[in-house]
Amino acid sequence: DAGVIQSPRHEVTEMGQEVTLRCKPISGHDYLFWYRQTMMRGLELLIYFNNNVPIDDSGMPEDRFSAKMPNASFSTLKIQPSEPRDSAVYFCASSFLGTVDYNEQFFGPGTRLTVL
């Protein structure tokens, strides 16, 4: 398996532009997570899905952020309009909750977003 795939790896955009980040989870995994990592705030969970359904989006910072999972093999995180403070590394992770107490997450390589 290729692991979790994210695209693009790097994105530089100007303030006010729409940004779409993409993620392909590991086949067979039923959970998908979007995280944001910054030096100041560390690793923050933005939203997660179970079987393509959003379960908890309490970490989404503002209405400018939205996420979708139209099918089990694809998810997007969209920022519209983008602002400089959105600059961060965005990670997608997936997991399979095979047993109740084992939920190792597999992370993608991340998308480094810079908003000018």
Place this chain on the structure above:
Amino acid sequence: SQQGEEDPQALSIQEGENATMNCSYKTSINNLQWYRQNSGRGLVHLILIRSNEREKHSGRLRVTLDTSKKSSSLLITASRAADTASYFCAGASSNTGKLIFGQGTTLQVKP
């Protein structure tokens, strides 16, 4: 914040020495996991310890868990330069499928 705390924030040692990192968490957990992140990369799972376990070993890694103190430690023995990375603990919430990550410890192992 629900995030845990890790101690120390940064650690610098010589190759061959042992490195110990500590983690405290706030919520009730099913298990506690440790992850490593190399610079510019995603997090990689290292080891998981269940809430009913007190100690676990994997190669040069030793993890302890004290649920009464809501704390865990990661020991890396005989460190190598390749162990240079950031290390994060993450508690798996008993109530959800979420992991609550700590702020991380940056480890530098000098050759």
